[in-house]
Amino acid sequence: MSALTSRDVLRPAPKGLKGWMQSKALALAPIFFGLLRRFKPVIKLGKNNYLTSRYDDVREVFATDPAFGVIYKPHLDVIMGDQPFFLGMADTVQYRHDTDAMRKVVRPDDLPKLAAQTEALAAQIVAKASGKIDVVDTLVRRVTFTMLGDYLGVPDPSGGDLRVWGTRLFEFQFVDQGNDPALRKEVDEIAPALRMHIQNEIARRRIDPGKDDVLSRCLALQAKGDAAYTDDFIRTSLMGFIVGGPPQPPMVVPQAMEQLLRRPKVLAEAQAAARADDDDRLARYVLEAMRFDPLAPGLPRVALTDWTLGKGTSHATTIPAGAQVLAAFASAMMDSRRVANPKLFNPDRPASDYMHFGFGLHECFGRHINRATLHLMLKPLLKQPNLRRAPGREGKLSKNGPFAARLVVTYG
Numbered sequence: 001m002s003a004l005t006s007r008d009v010l011r012p013a014p015k016g017l018k019g020w021m022q023s024k025a026l027a028l029a030p031i032f033f034g035l036l037r038r039f040k041p042v043i044k045l046g047k048n049n050y051l052t053s054r055y056d057d058v059r060e061v062f063a064t065d066p067a068f069g070v071i072y073k074p075h076l077d078v079i080m081g082d083q084p085f086f087l088g089m090a091d092t093v094q095y096r097h098d099t100d101a102m103r104k105v106v107r108p109d110d111l112p113k114l115a116a117q118t119e120a121l122a123a124q125i126v127a128k129a130s131g132k133i134d135v136v137d138t139l140v141r142r143v144t145f146t147m148l149g150d151y152l153g154v155p156d157p158s159g160g161d162l163r164v165w166g167t168r169l170f171e172f173q174f175v176d177q178g179n180d181p182a183l184r185k186e187v188d189e190i191a192p193a194l195r196m197h198i199q200n201e202i203a204r205r206r207i208d209p210g211k212d213d214v215l216s217r218c219l220a221l222q223a224k225g226d227a228a229y230t231d232d233f234i235r236t237s238l239m240g241f242i243v244g245g246p247p248q249p250p251m252v253v254p255q256a257m258e259q260l261l262r263r264p265k266v267l268a269e270a271q272a273a274a275r276a277d278d279d280d281r282l283a284r285y286v287l288e289a290m291r292f293d294p295l296a297p298g299l300p301r302v303a304l305t306d307w308t309l310g311k312g313t314s315h316a317t318t319i320p321a322g323a324q325v326l327a328a329f330a331s332a333m334m335d336s337r338r339v340a341n342p343k344l345f346n347p348d349r350p351a352s353d354y355m356h357f358g359f360g361l362h363e364c365f366g367r368h369i370n371r372a373t374l375h376l377m378l379k380p381l382l383k384q385p386n387l388r389r390a391p392g393r394e395g396k397l398s399k400n401g402p403f404a405a406r407l408v409v410t411y412g
Helices: 016-039 055-063 073-080 093-103 108-128 135-152 162-175 181-207 214-223 231-244 249-261 264-275 279-291 367-382
Strands: 042-045 049-052 132-134 299-303 307-309 317-319 324-327 398-400 403-406 408-410
Touching: 049 055, 055 299, 055 307, 055 324, 073 162, 073 181, 073 231, 093 231, 108 135, 108 367, 132 135, 135 162, 135 214, 135 231, 135 249, 135 367, 135 403, 162 181, 162 231, 181 214, 181 231, 214 231, 249 264, 249 279, 249 367, 249 403, 264 279, 264 367, 279 367
Parallel strands: 049 324
Antiparallel strands: 042 049, 132 408, 299 324, 307 317, 398 403
16 A cells, blocks of 8 residues: 555645634534533524534434434435435334345454454554654554455555545545535545446456455355345445545544543553553553544434423423434533543543444444454554654644544654
């Protein structure tokens, strides 16, 4: 996989006043959420948008599928060429059918192999880096797209790069709420090109199945006459995994590393777990670090019917049908009503304190892969002696909007 930086993968960051306001908004979000949790847990923003910030209300939005649906379908239709993908579906027969079909080929017994592959690849990269490495691009992005591309059976396209294509489509699907025309122009080129690339791989692998991966398993079931595994279904599912999967770790894992670097004692404890090959303990440190700077502030939902959120409380609010609701899980994970001492870094928290991968019907399909691999992307780096920030600005995490852009550390 060729060397790329965030300048190659991400679109140029906003400059001037817009860029300054964006960075300030992200930096001040924890303070804003804290005020909302205390004084206005459910707030109306604009004409028909709401934000909910307390733990119980966020969980209620995620868990009440008959009242709160996902808003992903319009952008998914652009990406998938109007083929249905379960991320955009309600709890229907087709949703259950399609997710069950993919669970046959994305299996729990794959996790140990994926974990070993992740750690081995990260170790190779760290060893070759000669004591200085960018956590975002050189380490995490390269590990993630190599490991998941290999697992899914989707190689880099000729004349393109999955890191760029996947990240651009992720931005369109999950970040672009303003329908940016420049981004849409790129998507209108990338999406059909990726669909054609995967379709060509389907045709090639039907003739030469090759190694065991998700694509080969789908084609094997197709060959046995399983009607679920049409070419459209296989192509769309693989595209959905590429768009929703590998762009995430390069965002959140460097953010976790930044949180460890801010806490020298905690960093030393995480390094001790890595050096002892205590993967369960190390995973707890990374998961807890992610709580302080998760993947996104929240996830959007649309009210399918009039619904009173927080019924029986002093802040009960009726959300009208058609309104959009941002369920701020970043705020929920800092809510002292349900999360003990939320400002304290505590790797021994119960699993219920975390909402990193959503909750309910549309909890991240790849959450088990994330839990098995995210900490291992950092493990070989954490094993290194004298691990520290690089001098100057490059040693502090920089962001391009919601995307981690650069974090350079030195060691040895």
